[in-house]
Amino acid sequence: MTSPTWVLHDPTSELDPIVRPRLRPPPSLEGRTIALLDIGKIRSDEFLDTVEKELRARGLDVLRVAKPTNAKPAPDEVIHRVAGDADVAVVALAD
């Protein structure tokens, strides 16, 4: 028997996920702007301060960006700033 015996309605958002291919890492950081994104976790700034120091010592451009709080998603202006003004991003994700 192959006829439908049950009809179920989808409880999900029915969004077919569109998996966009990730950008390939640049072969070199030379001439690139690197965003350092602080998501608001404790001591993110300490970690990113150190990363910034290391990157600047290599003569690279660094853009510091911060979310107001880790409890909420990044505001649009933060996302646009990283996407628009930087080529590479480093996210300080945990405590």
Next chain:
Amino acid sequence: MTTAPGPGTRFEVVVKSDCPTCEAVVPVLARMQAAGLDVVVHYQDDQAFLAGVEQLRDDRDLERSFRLAIDTVPTVVRWEGTSETGRVVGWVRAEWESLTGLEELGPDLGPWKPGCGSNSVAPGMSEILMARFGDSGLRSRAIDVAEPRDPVEVAFDRGWSDGLPVVPPTPERILRMLTGTRREPQEVVGLMPPDLVPCTVEKVAINAVLAGCKPEYMPVVLAALEAALEPNFTLHGLTCSTCFSSPVIVVNGPIAGRIGMNWGVNALGQGNRANATIGRAVNLVVRNVGGGRPGGIDRATLGSPGKFTFCFAEDETDPDWETLATWRGIPPGRDAVTLFQGDGVLGVMDQGSRTPDALVRSLASALITVCHPKICEWGNAILVLSPEHYHIFKEAGWDRRRITAALHDACTRPGAEVVRGAGGVGEGVAESRRDELVPKFHPDGLLLVRAGGQAGLYSAVLAGWPGGRAKEDSFPITKEIIP
């Protein structure tokens, strides 16, 4: 006045055997046919009682009854071509005579006899018939499942489950669930994180079916979701956190009793359908509509059993007790939910402290462990006071306000004890606070709820999510339940 039947006139009559009035009109139906009228008789159960009547139609699947919108049998409908030109419900001799143009119908029946309920409007049947023969109005994608596939396994395979079996969301069940709310199925409750997808009442109803809810739980589920979607509940952060927490739902007001919620024995445990399924429905909506799944955006290091469901009602049986909802601004007597970003249960057993001051110190010793004994002003907490512990406060005349204030005082610590490194423990507050008195909780960060069985000098601490450290951005939300 109905005109006399003409050549194009026909009649449909709907009857069932389990109806004395239907049995009584059998001779009337036979006489109508004997008089040359075109009469089709639909029977809903058994045709044996219709001896002497012709043109019988089997309507045991109730399709014709549904399409004719029959709610009472017998009902006789008159047609001219494709237009209905008259209808009589039950037995009313004058009306039957007018409709059929025949005189002295049913001389032994008396002038009037009420009908019986149609099988098509039996409890639960209208949703079944609507799904089977009508336009269900449901907009969510329909998925056909053929035997021998088990719909419960299909739900697992499609990722709709939290790990436990779910109730298959059939159109009948969804339509029945939607009867629990006055809100339109396509009304958008809000944008559900983390995917920020519009979540309709219909999607909530489907997930409530999965969870095992009854329709009467829908107002609570919807209010809980609306509270969860308040920006300052920070559902996105709560869902994607590495921490243990998930929405803890506390229900206040008459609705808790009306839908059979538990605030007594084992209030925080298993065994009560409303408690179990309301919390589960909320989490399933986050999973299925919002896309918040473990291993995806849900990055909980360990999680907790509360992520399946954590919902209970407050004990409001003591009129002297100011309820949680009232404390948080809801007028007395109204229904409300409070959503708290919380973990599991830390039991506090104290059978020795018999004064309010001693009990406050005792309970505070457990409350200071929230997040970590040396972490302060990060996580909020719910203290669930059992009846026997509450009795100690009540006997001494202490109310919610006084208990809360005393607990805040008792949880305040000398900075030297809680700074990083103190006691040989690396965790703690900033060294700069060494000379301060450091509160454990923000002023609004400690909530009291009364619940539990009558026996047991126990209470419970429900630890809050450390997101509470951003007290202006993330805090519990209380919302009135609107039917």
